[in-house]
Amino acid sequence: MIAKRLEGISEYYFSQKLREIDTLNKEGKGIINLGIGSPDLPPHPDVIRTLQEAAASPSIHGYQGYKGIPALRQAFADWYQQWYRVSLNPDTEVLPLIGSKEGIMHICMTYLEEGDEALIPDPGYPTYGSAVKLAGGKPVNYLLQEEKNWYPDLKALAATDLSKVKLMFVNYPHMPTGQQVAPGLFEDLVRFAKENHILLVHDNPYSFILNDNPISLLETPGAKDVALELNSLSKSHNMAGWRIGVLCGSKERIEEVLRFKSNMDSGMFMPLQLAAAKALGLGADWYNHINSIYAERREKVYQIMDILSCKYELKQVGLFVWAKIPDHYQDAYALSDEVLYGSGVFLTPGGIFGSQGNKYIRISLCGDLSRFEQAIGRISK
Numbered sequence: 001m002i003a004k005r006l007e008g009i010s011e012y013y014f015s016q017k018l019r020e021i022d023t024l025n026k027e028g029k030g031i032i033n034l035g036i037g038s039p040d041l042p043p044h045p046d047v048i049r050t051l052q053e054a055a056a057s058p059s060i061h062g063y064q065g066y067k068g069i070p071a072l073r074q075a076f077a078d079w080y081q082q083w084y085r086v087s088l089n090p091d092t093e094v095l096p097l098i099g100s101k102e103g104i105m106h107i108c109m110t111y112l113e114e115g116d117e118a119l120i121p122d123p124g125y126p127t128y129g130s131a132v133k134l135a136g137g138k139p140v141n142y143l144l145q146e147e148k149n150w151y152p153d154l155k156a157l158a159a160t161d162l163s164k165v166k167l168m169f170v171n172y173p174h175m176p177t178g179q180q181v182a183p184g185l186f187e188d189l190v191r192f193a194k195e196n197h198i199l200l201v202h203d204n205p206y207s208f209i210l211n212d213n214p215i216s217l218l219e220t221p222g223a224k225d226v227a228l229e230l231n232s233l234s235k236s237h238n239m240a241g242w243r244i245g246v247l248c249g250s251k252e253r254i255e256e257v258l259r260f261k262s263n264m265d266s267g268m269f270m271p272l273q274l275a276a277a278k279a280l281g282l283g284a285d286w287y288n289h290i291n292s293i294y295a296e297r298r299e300k301v302y303q304i305m306d307i308l309s310c311k312y313e314l315k316q317v318g319l320f321v322w323a324k325i326p327d328h329y330q331d332a333y334a335l336s337d338e339v340l341y342g343s344g345v346f347l348t349p350g351g352i353f354g355s356q357g358n359k360y361i362r363i364s365l366c367g368d369l370s371r372f373e374q375a376i377g378r379i380s381k
Helices: 013-026 045-055 070-084 100-111 126-134 154-158 185-196 251-261 270-280 284-307 332-343 369-380
Strands: 094-097 117-122 138-143 165-170 199-203 227-232 245-248 320-324 360-364
Touching: 045 270, 070 094, 070 245, 070 270, 094 100, 094 251, 100 126, 100 165, 100 199, 100 227, 100 245, 100 251, 117 126, 126 138, 154 185, 165 185, 185 199, 284 320, 284 360, 284 369, 332 360, 332 369
Parallel strands: 117 138, 117 165, 165 199, 199 227
Antiparallel strands: 094 245, 227 245, 320 360
16 A cells, blocks of 8 residues: 555656557557657767766775765856856855755755645646655645746735745746746745745756856845755756756755755765766857757747647747647647647647646757657648
């Protein structure tokens, strides 16, 4: 009999859908998967070379420290200073993670008890709500709407009962909508958190993708008093399978999360850490290179959206294109299934990200141009 904590926790949508797609492929369907944001491009050659050379050393395969090696913490601190204009103490304010997804769970387990509440964006990353539930807390959705530029209505939230709310998850550039942060929004969020004694958790993995101005919540004055920020090399450096992330915040908060994390793992393989440090030192040429590729792919995705008569915002950033479906579809699941079974192309229905995504579809930019051109041909027919 499974533990009670798993009640109401379903298998991750993509885990289920990939099995379905695998079955269709075994039947010879040859499904083109444009749903999942797993970068298909490799990391920089110097990053791979660093991993290979370090892994060849006979003396580097033991357990590592729970806080990451000093070289990686310093590399993260330098990266934040260079690109986000944020000063971090590498010894006390930087905690490397085995992927930022684990950090979401660590934070929830560190701060939530049964009966505590956490504010979750709708639409938003499904893992936020799942992690809150697994920690014994209660996810409370706050609605994001297109007519409000996918920003939270903090005035309306302040008028609700927030007495049990301990955490608030925010994510800009926003996934799945691609909305960039508006001037003043982070300042408003920090003020809201201080006034209501809430810990902000900013998830920031998309800030380099098709975005000329990477921004960190921690750049906001006073943010370290009320916020933690998660970041990742998965999207920005094509290292999703390497599982390298980071948690940044005040010394007190990092120590609190470390109390939980240190009981959950035994550190990260040192060659991975050395390779991550190398990746963090790459210059603007790296980001310009991968963004030029994504920009070309995005034009193809726009073509798919046009064929499907979906409406989209050209200013969105990140690894996906988010678009509103035609009114005659009941929801995006209906459109997604029609395209999957009619054209052999999988697109992500926005409803998996919350009720506010029911009328939207999402297409990933991960895949070479030939895949998008093939998808265009299939859907056009």
